[in-house]
Amino acid sequence: MKSPHLLLLFVASSPALAQNFLDPLFVTATRSEQSASRAAYSTAFIDADFIQDNTRRTLPDALAYTPGVLVQRTANGHGSPIIRGFTGRQNLLLVDGVRLNNSTLRGGPVQYWNTVDPLAIDHLELIKSQGSVLYGSDAVGGTLNAFTKSSDFQNRTAGEVYVGGSAAYEYRTNGQGSHIGRLESETGVGGQFGVWLGLSAKDFGDIEDSALGRMEGTGYPEEDVDFRMDWAVAPGSTVTFAHQYVNQDDISRWHRTLNNPGWQHDGHIAVPGLWSANTFDQERSLTYLRYGGENPQANALIKRWNATVSFQSITDSEFQNRAPAEDSIRGSNIDLQTTGVDLSLESEAGPGTLVYGFDFYHDEVDTSGYRNNTAGSAFRESLPLADDSDYDLFGAFVQYLWKPVDDVEITAGVRYTHAEASLGRFYNLAGVVQPSQSQSWDSAVGTLRGLYQLNSCWSLFGGISQAFRAPNLDDLTGNLSAKSGSDSLGSTNVDPEEFLTYEIGTRHTTDTTSVDFSVFYTDVTDLITGVPLVSGGSTTINTNASEGYIYGVELEGAWRFHPQWTLSGFAAWQDGRVESPLFLGGPVDDKPMSRLLPLTGSVALRWSAPSAPWWVEGRLLAATTEDRITAADQAADSQRIPTHGTPGYIVASLRAGWKVNEHLDLTCGIENVTDEDYRIHGSGQNEPGFGGILGAKVTW
Numbered sequence: 001m002k003s004p005h006l007l008l009l010f011v012a013s014s015p016a017l018a019q020n021f022l023d024p025l026f027v028t029a030t031r032s033e034q035s036a037s038r039a040a041y042s043t044a045f046i047d048a049d050f051i052q053d054n055t056r057r058t059l060p061d062a063l064a065y066t067p068g069v070l071v072q073r074t075a076n077g078h079g080s081p082i083i084r085g086f087t088g089r090q091n092l093l094l095v096d097g098v099r100l101n102n103s104t105l106r107g108g109p110v111q112y113w114n115t116v117d118p119l120a121i122d123h124l125e126l127i128k129s130q131g132s133v134l135y136g137s138d139a140v141g142g143t144l145n146a147f148t149k150s151s152d153f154q155n156r157t158a159g160e161v162y163v164g165g166s167a168a169y170e171y172r173t174n175g176q177g178s179h180i181g182r183l184e185s186e187t188g189v190g191g192q193f194g195v196w197l198g199l200s201a202k203d204f205g206d207i208e209d210s211a212l213g214r215m216e217g218t219g220y221p222e223e224d225v226d227f228r229m230d231w232a233v234a235p236g237s238t239v240t241f242a243h244q245y246v247n248q249d250d251i252s253r254w255h256r257t258l259n260n261p262g263w264q265h266d267g268h269i270a271v272p273g274l275w276s277a278n279t280f281d282q283e284r285s286l287t288y289l290r291y292g293g294e295n296p297q298a299n300a301l302i303k304r305w306n307a308t309v310s311f312q313s314i315t316d317s318e319f320q321n322r323a324p325a326e327d328s329i330r331g332s333n334i335d336l337q338t339t340g341v342d343l344s345l346e347s348e349a350g351p352g353t354l355v356y357g358f359d360f361y362h363d364e365v366d367t368s369g370y371r372n373n374t375a376g377s378a379f380r381e382s383l384p385l386a387d388d389s390d391y392d393l394f395g396a397f398v399q400y401l402w403k404p405v406d407d408v409e410i411t412a413g414v415r416y417t418h419a420e421a422s423l424g425r426f427y428n429l430a431g432v433v434q435p436s437q438s439q440s441w442d443s444a445v446g447t448l449r450g451l452y453q454l455n456s457c458w459s460l461f462g463g464i465s466q467a468f469r470a471p472n473l474d475d476l477t478g479n480l481s482a483k484s485g486s487d488s489l490g491s492t493n494v495d496p497e498e499f500l501t502y503e504i505g506t507r508h509t510t511d512t513t514s515v516d517f518s519v520f521y522t523d524v525t526d527l528i529t530g531v532p533l534v535s536g537g538s539t540t541i542n543t544n545a546s547e548g549y550i551y552g553v554e555l556e557g558a559w560r561f562h563p564q565w566t567l568s569g570f571a572a573w574q575d576g577r578v579e580s581p582l583f584l585g586g587p588v589d590d591k592p593m594s595r596l597l598p599l600t601g602s603v604a605l606r607w608s609a610p611s612a613p614w615w616v617e618g619r620l621l622a623a624t625t626e627d628r629i630t631a632a633d634q635a636a637d638s639q640r641i642p643t644h645g646t647p648g649y650i651v652a653s654l655r656a657g658w659k660v661n662e663h664l665d666l667t668c669g670i671e672n673v674t675d676e677d678y679r680i681h682g683s684g685q686n687e688p689g690f691g692g693i694l695g696a697k698v699t700w
Contacts, residue, residue, distance in 0.1 A: 023035050023036055023037045023509060024036050024045045024047075024123070026039055026043060026045070026125050026127075027097075027125065027145070028094070028125040028127050028130075028143060028145040029041055029043065029125075029127050029130070030134070030355060030399070030401060030411070031134055031306075031344050031346070031355045031357075031399075032304065032346050032353060032355055032401075037459065037507060037509050038409065038451060038453075038459075039127075039451070039461070040409065040411055040449035040450055040451040040461040040462070040463055041127050041128065041129070041130060041449070041461070041503075042068070042127075042128040042129070042503065042505060042516065042518045042520075042554065043125070043126065043127055043128070044063070044066045044124070044125075044126040044128075045123065045124070045125060045126075046062050046063070046066075046123060046124040046126075047122070047123040047124075048121055048122055048123065048149070050062075051118050051119075051121060052667065052695075052697075053615075053617070053655065053657060053667065054655065055170070055655065055667070055669050055671075055693045055695070056118055057118070057172075057204075058079050058113075058114050058118060059079070059113050059114065059116045059117075059118050059121070059124075059146065060073070060079030060080065060081045060113050060114060061079065061118070062118055062121075062124060063081045063083075063124075063126065063144075064621070065570065065602050065604075065619075065621070066126065066570070067554040067555065067556045067570040067571065067572035067600075068083065068084050068128060068552060068554045068572045068574070068597065069081050069082065069083050069126075069142075069597075070082040070595065070597045070600070070680065070681060070682070071680060072087065072109050072595065072680060072681070072682040072683050073680060073683040073684065073685065073687075074109050074111070074253060074255070074640070074683065074684045075111075075218070075251055075252060075253050075254055075255075075280075075684055075685065076204065076207060076215075076218040076219070076220065076251070076252075076254070076685060077111070077114060077204070077220045077222075077248055077251035077252075077280070077282075078109070078110075078111035078114055078251060078253075078280070079111070079113055079114045080108075080109030080110050080111070080113055081113065081142075081144075082109075082141070082595045082597065082682070083126075083128060083141035083142035083144075084128055084129060084141040084142060084520060084522065084550070084552060084574070085141060085522070085550040085552070085574055085576055085593055085595065085596060085597070086140045086141030086142075087108065087109050087110075087141070087595060088105060088106070088107065088108050088109050088110040089101060089105035089106070089107070089110065089138055089469065089472065089474075090138060090140040090141055090469060090497075091138065091139075091140065091141045091142050091143070091144070092135055092136075092137075092138040092139040092142070092143045092144070093112070093113055093116075093144050093146070094135065094143065094144065094145040094146065095116060095145075095146050095148065095244070095286060096145075096146070096147060096148055096242065096288065096290075097145060097306070097308065097342065098286060098288055098308065098310045098312070098340060098342070099135070099136075099338075099340060099359075099361055100112060100116070100286075100312070101137075101138050102312075102314065102336055102338055102361075102363055102391075102472075103336075103363045103365065103389075103391035103393075103421070103472040103473045103474075104314075104316075104334055104336055104363070104365060104385060104472065104473055104474060105472060105474060106474045106478060106480055106482075106488075107474065107475075107478075107482070107488070107528070107529075107530065107542075108482065109682070111251075111280065111282065112282075112284070112314075114248075114282075115246045115248065115282055115284045115314075116146050116246070117198075117200050117224040117226065117244075117246060119168075119180075119182045119198070119200050119224070120148050120149055120198050120200070120224065120226040120244070121146055121147070121148060121149070122147045122148060122149045122150070123147050124144060124145070124146055124147070125144070125145045125147070126142055126143070126144045126145075127142060127143045127145075128141070128142045128503075128520070129141065129142065129465055129467075129501040129503055129520055129522065130142070130143045130465060130467075131445065131447045131465030131466050131467045131499075131501065132415060132417070132443075132445045132466065132467045132468050133397055133399055133413040133414060133415045133445060133446065133447045133465070133466075134355075134397060134399060134413065134415070135359075136359060136393065136395045136415065136417055137393060137395075137417060137419065137468060137469050137470045138469050139467055140467040140469065140497075140499050140501075140522075148226055148228065148242070148244065149184070149196060149198060149226070149228075150194065150196050150228050150230060150240075151186040151187070151188050151194025151195060151196040151228070151230065152194065153188040153189070153190060153191065153192065153193060153194025153230060153232075154191060154232070154238075156188070156189075156190030156191065156194075157190045158190050158191040159189065159190060159191065159192070160189065160190045161187070161188075161189055162186075162187065162188060162189075162190060163186070163187045164185075164186050164187075164699070164700060165183070165184050165185035165186060165699075165700055166182075166183075166184045166697055166698060166699040166700070167181075167182070167183050167184075167697070167698050168181070168182040168183075168695065168696065168697040168698075169181050169182075169695065169696055169697075170667075170693065170694070170695040171693070171694050171695075172205075172691060172692075172693050173691045173692040173693070173694075174207055174208055174671070174688040174689065174690070174691025174692075175205050175206045175207040175208035175214055175215070175218075175219075175688065175691075176205025176206045176208075176214070176219060177205045178202070178203065178204045178205050178219075179202070179203045180200070180201075180202045180203075181200065181201045181202070182198065182199070182200045183198070183199045183200075184196070184197070184198045184199075185197045185198075188230075191232065192231075192232055193229070193230060193231040193232065194229070194230050195228070195229045196226075196227065196228040196229070197225075197226075197227050198224075198225070198226040198227075199224070199225055200222070200223070200224035200225075201222075201223055201224075202221065202222040202223070202224075203219075203221050204218075204219045204220055204221070204222070205219040206218045206219040207219075207685075207688040208688065208689055208691075209677060209686040209687070209688065209689045210675045210676075210677045210689040210690070211263065211264075211265065211677040211686065212261065212263060212686055215254055215259065215260075215685055215686070216259040217252035217254050217257060217259045218252060218254050218685060220248060220249060220250050220251045220252070221248070221249055221250070222246065222247065222248045222249075223246070223247045224244075224245065224246045224247075225243075225244070225245040225246075226242075226243070226244045226245075227242065227243045227244075228240065228241070228242040228243075229241045229242075233291075234293070236293045236294045236295065236296060237291070237292070237293030237294075238291075238292055238293060239289070239290070239291050240288075240289070240290040240291075240292070241288075241289050241290075242286075242287070242288055242290075243285070243286070243287045244285065244286045244287075245284070245285040245286075246282075246283070246284050246285075247282070247283045248280075248281070248282045248283075249281050250279050250280075250281065251279060251280045251281070251282065252277070252278065252279050252280075253278040253279075253280070253684060254273070254684060254685050255270075255273055255484075255639040255640055255684030255685060256273045256274070256275045256278045256484065256485060256639060256684075257273040257275050257276065257277060257278055258272075258273055258274070258275065258276060259273065260272050260273035260639065260685075263642065263679070263686065265642065265647050265677060265678075265679075266647055267643075267644065268642035268643055268644050268645065268646070268647050269642050269643045270638065270639060270640065270641065270642040270643075270679075271484075271638045271639055272639070273639055274322070274485070275320060275321060275322045275323075275485070276321035276322075276323050277319060277320065277321040278318070278319070278320050278321075279318070279319050280316065280317065280318050281315075281316075281317040282314075282315070282316055283313075283314070283315040284312070284313070284314045284315075285312065285313045286310065286311075286312045287310065287311045287312075288308055288309065288310035288311070288340075289308070289309050289310075290306065290307065290308040290309075291305075291306075291307045291308075292304075292305060292306040292307070293305060299348070300347075300348075301347060302345050302346070302347055303346045303347055303348055303353075304345070304346040305343075305344070305345050305346070306342075306343070306344045306345075307342070307343045307344075308340070308341070308342045308343075309339075309340070309341055310338075310339070310340040310341075310342070311337070311338070311339055311340075312336075312337070312338040312340070313335075313336070313337050313338075314334075314335075314336040314338075315333070315334070315335050315336075316332075316333070316334045317331070317332070317333045317334075318330075318331065318332045318333075318384075319331050320481070321374075322485070323374050324374075326373060326378070327371040327372060327373060327378060327380070328372075328373060328374055329370075329371070329372040329373065329374060329376075330369070330370065330371050330372075330382065331369060331370055332367070332368070332369035332370075332382070332383075332384040332480075333367065333368045333369065333384075334365065334366075334367050334384055334385060335365070335366045335367070336363060336364070336365050337363070337364045338361055338362065338363050338364075339361070339362045340359070340360065340361045340362075341359065341360045341361075342357070342358075342359040342360075343357045343358055343359070344356075344357040345357050349400065350402075351402060351403050351404060352400055352401050352402035352403055353400070353401045354398065354399075354400050354401075355397075355398070355399045355400075355401070355413075356397065356398040356399070357396075357397060358394070358395060358396040358397070359393075359394070359395050360392070360393070360394045360395075361392070361393045362390065362391070362392050362393075363389075363390065363391040363392075363473075364389075364390055365385060365386075365387075365388075365389045365390070365391065365473060366387060366388060367383050367384050367385045367386070367387045367389075368381075368383070368387065369381065369382045369383050369384050369479075370382055381427075382427075382479060383425070383426055383427065383477075383479060384478070384479055384480055385426070385473045385474060385477050385478060385479070385490075386423040386424045386425060386426035386473060386476070386477040387424045387425045387426070388424030388425060389421070389422060389423050389424045389473055389477075390421075390422040391419075391420070391421050391422070391472065391473055392418075392419065392420045393417070393418075393419050393470065394417065394418045394419075395415055395416065395417040395418075396415065396416050397413060397414070397415040397416075398413060398414060399411060399412070399413030399414075399447070400412055400413065406453075407452060407453040407454075408450070408451070408452055408453070409450065409451045410448075410449070410450045411447065411448070411449040411450070411463070412446070412447065412448050412449075413446065413447050414444065414445070414446045414447075415444070415445050415446075416442070416443070416444050417442065417443045417444075417445075417468070417470065418440065418441075418442050419440065419441045419442075419443075419470035419471075419496075420438065420439070420440040420441075421438065421439050421440070421471070421472070421473060421476060422436070422437075422438045423436060423437050423438065423439070423473070423476060423477060423492070424436055426477040426479075427479070429489065429533075429541070437492070439471075439476070439492065441470050441471065441495065441496050443468050443470065443496055445466035445467065445468055446466055447463065447464065447465040447466065448463050448464050449461070449462070449463030449464075449465070450462060450463055457508055457509060457510055458506065458507070458508050459506065459507045460504075460505070460506050460507075461503075461504075461505050461506070461507065462502075462503050462504035462505060463502075463503060464500065464501070464502055465500075465501050465503075466498070466499065466500055466501075467498075467499040467500075467501065468496050468497060468498050468499065469496060469497040469499075469528075470496045471494045471495065471496060471528065473490075474490060475490055475491070475494050475528050475542050476490045476491065476492050476494065476542075477490045477492070478490035478542070482530065482540070483636050483637040483640070484636065484637055484638055484639045484640070486538035486539060486540065486636065487538070487539045487540070488530050488539075488540050488542075489530075489539065489540065489541045489542065490541075490542050491541050491542045491543060493543070494528050494542050494543065494544055495526055495544050496526065497524070497525070497526050497527050497528055497544070498524075498525040498526055499522055499523065499524055499525070500522070500523045500525075501520060501521070501522040501523075502520065502521045502522075503518060503519070503520040503521075504518070504519055505517055505518030505519065506518075508557075512559065512560040512561075513557065513558065513559050513560070514557050514558050515555075515556075515557035516554075516555070516556050516557060517553075517554070517555050518553075518554050519551070519552070519553050519554075520551060520552055520554075521549065521550075521551040522549060522550050522551070522576075523549050524546070524547060524548040524549060524550070524578070525547055526544040526546075526547075527544070527545075527546035527547065527548065527578065527580075528542050528543070528544055528546075529542070529543065529545055529546045529578075529580050530542055531543050531545050531580060531581050531583060531584050532582070532583040532584065533583065533584050534583055534584070535582065535583045535586060536583075537583065538636070541584065543581075543584070545580045545581050546578050546579060546580040547578070547579050548576060548577055548578030548579060548593055549576055549577060549593075550574060550575070550576030550593050550596070551574070551575060551576060552572065552573060552574035552575070552597065553572065553573055554570070554571075554572045555570060555571045555572065556569070556570035556571075557569075557570075563610070564607055564608050564609065564610060565605070565606070565607055566605070566606045566608075567603070567604070567605055568603070568604045568605075568606070569601060569602045569603035569604055570601060570602055571599070571600070571601035572597060572599075572600055572601070573597065573598070573599045573600070574596050574597040575592075575593075575596060575628070576592065576593035576596060577590060577591065577592060577593060578590075578591060578592075578593050578594075579591075582632075589630075591630045591633070592628040592629060592630070594629070594633065595681070595682050596626065596628050597681075598623045598624045598625065598626035598646075598648070598681065599623065599624040600622070600623040600624075601621075601622055601623075602619060602620060602621045602622070603619070603620050604617055604618065604619040604620075605617065605618050605619075612659070613658060613659045613660070614656070614657070614658050614659075615656065615657050616654070616655070616656045617654070617655050617656070618652070618653070618654050619652070619653050619654075619655075620650060620651070620652050621650075621651045621653075622648070622649065622650040622651070623648050623649060623680075623681070624648040625644075625645055625646065625647050625648040626645050626646045626648075626681040627644055627645030627646075628645070629641060629645055639684065640682060640683060640684045641681075641682065642679075645681075646679055646680075646681040646682070647678070647679075649676055649678035650674075650676065651672055651674075651676050651678065651687075652672070652673040652674055652676075653669065653670065653671050653672065653673060654669060654670045654673060655667070655668070655669035655670075655693075656668055656669070662699070663698060663699050663700060664696070664697070664698055664699075665696070665697040665699070666695070666696050666697075667693070667694075667695040667696075667697075668692070668693060668694050668695070669692065669693040670690070670691070670692055670693075671688065671690070671691050671692075671693065672687070672688060672689050672690050672691065673690065674690075675689045675690040676689070677689070
């Protein structure tokens, strides 16, 4: 497919393009407020307006126009962004600064990013290749902090009671059609306290593709609740209580089921599904209490502080019907409760700022599972993870931002981490129940970053960041299905993964233009990977058997060439290799890193009316064919990855918005204008074909 190359060449040879011209404040990069232009990292900032204007259906979808990110979708209700070549538990997701990552996350893409309601998001901060100093284990490819909405009582008229809210509805025409509703309400007293309540109800219908038709079973329902109360207990100090809940039912891993007829596209072939059913139910809640503030006095010992206590509950249930195979009926359930404590302090120290603190997360995990035949006469227990297990993750960190002169900033930091797993009952390879046991690991990592402001518009940034990922319960005792249905087993002999990322970039910002360009290289050591037990076997066991590297180039920017016209977009590409045994004890194979980002780019042109009530935007998103995969790896995941790799594509969309008055906003869009038949690399389904989106929001 040649046409994507032409588009990407245009994008790469033009000034690269960003999502907006603002210089937003970031917290995630340093645990302290800092403007994006002063961050010594590659960053992305996505606000609620961008999510609404671009009709992003899920949290992972919100990252689809971010360079270096590939949004993989195992199922319509499961999405896992691949950031700089890493996905799942090798990226860290925070919600209002609280870790969503936990000790049950399996290898490869995971579904948990899809359990954060994008309609509840105020803004997203993505820091790429940040490393583990500030937030601990897992922060390899990127750290995403999802900040949820609040009443914003501090910006209301002091002492005045206020009441407000909104109601929104969106309809998607593709396939069976989807209905999405959102109700928000707020009240409080300006400068004193505020209360926020949000409710979302979603009924996603089966999606439709021009080649496959209706993909039966891809629809699912979802309900979300988010509540928040903020109280100014003293000048500069605020107590926050928040609760969030999401429930999703009957999410089908469509690619494994008989509803998947297989796919053929320009000689690329993905095979049909074989199972009668494979469905997930997901339920997650997060509750936290936070005390944060700032001391405005000069020479205060502690300038800022943030202390959080959190409790999180996650329930995952999976059902499989693999008939007519033996033990075809399988079910599993994971109940997780996580208690967290996080303390972050900031002090002025000489010509710079010191940020320091600690965090501690404790997981309690109960599991159950079974295998049976269709007659119900061959029941046996099969646990997805060790039952009645605990997992502790403690870290202490310190980071110093030094400004020797006005135009230079140097950031250096270190973290010590202790991780400990207390394993309950689980089965070994021979199917024998193992006694309870404990394991622990200690790690120390560092980072060194710098930024040089060349002039008022241009800056250079770069540095070195270490990251690590401590083995979790899935690494140690997992017994789950992977890829096209093979068994993936844990091992108690694995050690932490280690990563070292080098990055250099430049940034340009004016009132009408912005450009960001960066190059990165990540060295991978002791990567935990599933290795076949025997040559040609489908059952794998976890080992620290892989060493590798990945590098890439990212370019983005924007140009407002007329008061009403803005051109924006990006281009990105990655490459990498990994060495791992062909089977346990077998010869080492050198092969491409899995889930590499093909040459990918987007270009958008937006027009806004002079009075700003109207806007219209057209966008092209394109990727080249991703064929850097071995025949053996493709065959092991043949329902998701076609022969000879995933074909390239060009997809066009049109969107428009009209602010009728201060109380009514209307949006509409046409996605996949040309009804392109395509699949995102690594996904278990094709993307929706041609479809319209209509939305309305009433505010009071």
